[in-house]
Amino acid sequence: MSSTPRVWDAGAAREWVAVPRQGDDKYSRGVLGVITGSTPYPGAAVLGVDAAMRTGVGMVRYVGPSAVTGAVLARRPEVVGGVGRVQAWLIGSGMDAQKRSPTLADELGRAVREGVPCVIDAGALDLVGDATGPVVMTPHFRELQRALAGHDSDATVDAIASDPPRWAQRGADLLGVTVLLKGATTWVAHPGSAAISVTDAPGWLATAGTGDVLGGVLGALVATHAREIETDAATAMPALAATAAWLHARAAELASGGGPITALDVAEDLPTTIAALLG
Template sequence: MIRGYTAQEVREAEQPLLSAGQPLMLRAARALADRVRERLEAGADEEPDSPEPHRETPVGPRVLVLAGRGSNGGDGLHAAAMLRRDGIAAEAIAASDGVHAEGAAALRDAGGTIHSLAESSADDLRQVIAGAGLVLDAILGIGGRPEIPAALEPLLEAVRAEQVPVIAVDVPSFVDATSGQAAPSALAASETVTFGAVKAGLLLPGAAHLTGTLHPVDLGLGEHLPARPAAERLEDSDLRALWPRPERDATKYSRGVVAVVAGSPRFPGAAVLTCSGAARAGAGMVRCVAPQSVLDLVLQTRPEVVGQPTDTVDLEEIGRTDALVVGSGIGGEDPRARAGLDVLSHDIDHAGEHGKDRDGDGGAGGLERGVIDAGGLAAMTAEHRFGSDVVLTPHRGEAERLADRLGIGTDLPGPELAAALAGATGATVLLKGAVTLIAPGDGGPLRAQDDATSQLATAGTGDVLAGVIGTLLAAGLPGPDAAALGAMLHGRAGRLASRDGLQPLVALDVADHLPAALGAILAGALP
């Protein structure tokens, strides 16, 4: 699991080591230089006719540092000096009216040049940038803000125009290291070498798409960091540890039974997609609660689904159910939406401090595990309360409409909006987006999954996701884990179905690729 911390938490964790005289900057610079050398050597292996990166005499500006005046610039300048001593050509552009004194002296002592941005013509800058094989963005570090001075815009545009690969030093410049908010024209890095601890903002919308591949560098801060991070991201190893696998003596009931309340005469396909997501993710049994015309369509595609033709949600009538998925393809006025909410929600006049009802058995219908999507979200009111094993799955528009009904500001940034909805409802909130945000209903750290492709922005893929999460809840996973793992697998299946974003997909493609994506992650074969 990747754990992210606020900028202030990282500063406070560094302080004991700095007070003890530990050379954190030089350690960070050495790790950065090593990563750059690995990158250049990998490029040389791919291009055998190109000059080797290791030379006794550096030739040409193979590495170009964009250096600010603070410690981040110092990291980059010291790394450039180390690269030159390793035989790799490196120089710098001073991106401010001054640079880190010790870092600048080290680079000059190693024979490197520091170009002044203010004193360089546009042609000079283009020539220096065009000759670079790699740019290190060391303008600003964890103290950066999502604002770019006008004087630096031409420099950043020149780097983009020359299409030189960028490595961000600690964090991409002009982003908020805590919130992830980023300036619109900040440089996008192919990778970020981050020091001491991952900054929470690197996992969140805004900065996440600028960060590229994360390379954390351990500087010994671990014991000084808070026990609870500000943000988390599950990795493949977490899925391998958490994913429910059937025991040798498993039955369809022990694997978990998902009841899907979805589909309507207007949107019958939603039931097909939700049931497919649940079935292909490994549910022991999928029940579909829908009108007969919808069930007929579902059974044409998924004959293993057990149909329940009804216009309400009665668990005694439906039969054994471990998790309930409510809302895909139905309207908020559909009686099944309100009935499904009543099954999962708690009596707020009698609920205990942990969100249970008076008998401690969960919702009014005795079920406390489920997913609320689409029409279920539209039917929610301020009267509804849930436990953290109920997962709400809104997209941004649905989240804003729900927030408005609950008296929450609708213009909050995504992380704050998800957390506010979780706090108001008690449920775990999964806010869909390029980076999927999961705010646990139990108040745990925010999770941010960045596994998907933009090809998933098509009708019905959210229905598949609801089914996947329903399967994981039915298998007994806690709501936050089910939501995060569901988002991870859903994103990877989308990448697999679209050939890593190269070709379009439709929602059923995502469901069909769930088993292969899961198998590849479990086998350690899918990046």
């Protein structure tokens, strides 16, 4: 494979944003299943679902504790609660794998074994190896180190921080999934392919909850491109991951205007960001 990373740009991103056609409905536009958030961290679910809806998915089905479901519905009343047919799953944001209830373990297990594409974050990264469909995992440096601990003894946080593209690729090759490695520059890698870089995100993006927004953007893109993934996951999954990171960075840039932002600011500027890209 080529070792030269590709820099993702507007032209590349534009090809991976689904525009509704005449005759589309909420089901044909993609349905995203979401199992995120927890009683200590309900905001992760609210942010991810809000971002997914604003990225253009047809429907979101949310599965979670009643209190968290209530918070999600208060923000996004169009969300449907409970399990049903989906084109993709977003799981793990705002969760702690060490505090997983039997009910949550069953819900997550069913999701990763359903065979549809999965975006796996934070508190579900230990389930990457159980997935039966295409996967993109979204770790930061420490989470990638934990995921690789049983595969490569050289995988330390310092090593990953010193050479993120190498370790994103190493993670993809060892785990057999697409890796979106979060950082000042986002790196996307897929087994056997050259890494992709997404650069120029504003420093203000380093704030609580923005990773949850990124998960929602990526989940929506994956759900709206289920056919392309079924046909050629090796091309589609890294392209969608890079596009999500690009949209996330550009929405943050728009929201910031040179000043501080919050995660919800980024989510709210996604429609304008996408409109500018498509226009």
